[in-house]
Amino acid sequence: MQKAVNITVKGRVQGVGFRPFIFALAKRYNVKGIVQNNMDGVFIHIEGDAYAVDQFIHSLPVEAPRLSCIDEMIVTAAQWQACNDFSIIPSERTGSSSLVIPIDTAVCNDCLREMYDPNDHRYRYPFINCTQCGPRYTIIEQLPYDRPFTSMYSFPMCKRCNEEYNDPMNRRHHAQPIACPACGPSIMLRNRDGKMVQGDAIEQARAYIQAGAIVAIKGLGGYHLACDATNERAVQQLRMRKQRPNRPLAVMAASVDIVEQLCDVTEEEKQLLTSPEAPIVVVKQRKNTMIASLVAPGLQTVGVMLPYTPLHHLLLDDQLPVIVMTSANRSGAPIIYEDERAFCDLQNIADYFLVHNRPIVHPLDDSVVQIENGNTHFIRRARGFVPDPLWTKQDVHEIVALGGQQKNVFAFGRHQQIFLGPHIGDLEHVEVIEHFEREYEHLRTWMGVTPKIIAVDLHPNYETWNIAKQWDADIVAVQHHHAHMVSCMEENHISTSCFGLILDGTGYGEDGHIWGFELLYGNALQYERIGHLTYTPLPGGERCAKEPWRTTVGMLGYYLGEEGYALAQQRFIERARDVDVLRQMIEKGLHSPLAGTCGRLFDAVSAFLYVCTHSTYDGEAAIRLSELIDDTKIYEAYPFNVERRETWEIDLKEMWRAIIRDVDDGVQTNTVAGRFHETVVQASVEMVRLALQQHPTYERNIVLSGGSMHNRYIVKRLRQEFSQLGFNVYTHQKVPCNDGGLALGQLMIAAHRRGQACV
């Protein structure tokens, strides 16, 4: 029996050797037809023996090239076209708009094998790479991706490399960064004075790290600061010099085996660790391992990655199995990637500099992910994923979204592709704004897109307004949590109205107050606010994020009045007089904005329980509170009320009374924290239940988004509870639930509003 089908494959399928792979596959199964790149991805027509066609379809996703990533594969029956053979035909739409920018990936096993082979001419060469691995985005100056337009242009290929490069049968055929010890980049170790350290740079660097030194290492997307992760004193030094008292530091382990010794890792986590993208994976640390306690103080988890450049592989071994690898930057400033800047800014931090002479063109942070319920959950989407596009059904051409204030990521649309930029950082700093403008301009030029519409957050004081106003384009202001909601809808391909439960830090609300614990219902065009957490004052405004005890004062005072303030004075005894001042501020309405946010609620409880009264990094109070609980348990919720006011409002007076009682009775902090978590879950569920009663016809789809959705317990329990209510529950898998995913939602909302304007 004969059969003909068309196959459309979407995802990362261009520039990764996909068409030669399909060609080979077609030859193997003896099917005829064509393969072609188009705007959607790759289009394939095959025809032949029905069994062979089915075999082809089965093998395609299983054997796809290492770097490819199939988002969708659509197979449809097709007309028999009586093809004579199988051929690769030119792209349907050529020109700049279909150019793909390849991602940076971890060194492949073939290259590693060569690197460890004493007979290979690239033996121990730290810049070995091939078509399936190595640097890409970070070294590209201009498109098309071709050696002269990369930072490899200053390294003319030697005869041997040149032969490999030009040989179609060689695995380095057209590998743009191809290099060998004779012609390619080289490494060196310098001390603080800039003097070169004699001897084998890597061996020396390893010895210094083992001896407790801090070494700045130039990597793929920027500099890291490294020290021995098992050396408590070295880690303490690093923290002191970097002025990072508590923020968890990532580690790099020599191998999966080492990771397994240190952490409890699942199969999925192992897969992620060893993937070509090689992100930092946040995993549960085992008790009493050799990792210094100062690496992730107060946390059960640790961010771990495997060596992803040949250099890392050479540095780490049994002698040095695990090192701290934290990106080198001044607090709040972007990752350092230029040699001079590194040498100058890290003078007082690093003892040695392990550097190389291949310039980094585009700085790129390590990606950070965690596995939740078997799904990849991004905390930061950067190296290995940027600038892979997302695909959408909507026309998003010439729309740009500028993202949030912190954890800024921008996005722009080209036809039906959405490009999310790299992690930019906190736009409070001028250096970060410059970084934004530079990276944005590069990507924009590459894409050949001139934006007509700019989507920005509604918050009048976000820096993105100042960026937007410089450009000649229409500005669309998008409410923060609506953007979070639509971001999650978009990546789950939901276009009809649904519920959105957004548990977040702070975002500017349409009523001028601070939102962040929101139940919304709507789509990319519009939404209604169905419910939220009752507003309480934040005395001192933005300062509350750094000083959670202030939020506690605001909440206790709001819910319990006189008694609440008195209690706050007892709890924060050394601040008793300040509590009085805060109370006056609240009562006079001086610099005490009203807020109903999940992030600040976590802060308030965390500070009340003395888990964290002052945060030294983003979300520290909330993170440390969540680390106290056992997320395999289900706790009992405290009492609470959901009341019908203008919308449904969660009132936590009863919860606070119960927490106060428990603390008085000496109940363990872990238990109080656990019960608080469950209260957040139950209050959210109750709010949704009431909303359903009120609107029985509303769709039973719910998206979960906002920064607090990083909390494993909260997400897991919400998923269980909403499923029981008959909901389809959707979470983020491709972009972060925090503000790193905001731009995606902003972009989709702007696209739909443009559609509306045309009608």
Next chain:
Amino acid sequence: MERITLAHGDGGELAHKLITDVFVSTFRNERHAKFDAATFALGTHELAVTTDSFVIKPIFFPGGNIGKLAVAGTINDLAVVGAIPKVLTCSFIIEEGFPIRHLKTVVQSMAEEAKKTNVAIVAGDTKVVERGSADGLYINTTGIGIISHPLERNMDEGDSVIVSGSVGDHGVAVLVARGELGLVSTIESDCTSLYLLVAKALEASQRIRLMRDPTRGGLATTLVEICEDFGVTIELEEECIPVKKEVKGACELLGFDPLYLANEGKVVMIVPKEDEQAVLDALRSQPEGKDAAVIGTVRATNKGQLLLRTPLGTTRRLYRLTGLMLPRIC
């Protein structure tokens, strides 16, 4: 309907918008008000004129009262455009029931403050309004001076930015004096006339580019205005800006930034780098200028931005005071 809010009067972003949208666009004076006083020629004389209304609450505060403030404020506006303050007029709007005893005290301080600088109060007016129509006492003053040192007004890359002393004292003193916040502090308002101090500086350097008195909106708002009006970028060093410990403490507690708090006895100057030391010495020779400091540098001459280098080595861009300071941390 758009209405005036209190934020329209705080000297910040909204006040700037109000002035631009309502007044500048209607009065259409080509000489856009970039200075604290307007200068003009009358016959052979170069003159300066300024007018100001004072509505402070409370009327009496540590370090001064509304009368002293009214006279000093007007003298300062004249002094910072390089003028010798000569005459003042004053106008009082008084609420029915206001104690005459208090009025006498206020007027007495006005006389004393004017005498320090040898300024004559030459005309006045009083209006009494019904109880409740005003809050105690408002004073308007207008001052005229003769220009003695026309300022250069052209800034160069590398010029130094100097402030004559600690910032935020007045703002905190008044907040404490209101007694509403339960704040305790011994900080006094810096309210004082600066003519003599400014004269010393002008003697020390013939090339002072520009002077402003950073009142409402604070040092930051004043410098933002300079940056925008003259198209220069100024980079401040956070660590160099003098802030009294008590002011810092109060600001930390309230979540305020001392750079946005009002000053009533400070002058900020832009001077060529070569004259920096001479001006500093001149300022420091006077009691009102003893804490004078170089706080920053003029960077490029086109961007119009005010930047602040933090002790951590990063840079923040500063804007005008905004009425609403809402948290941006998500």
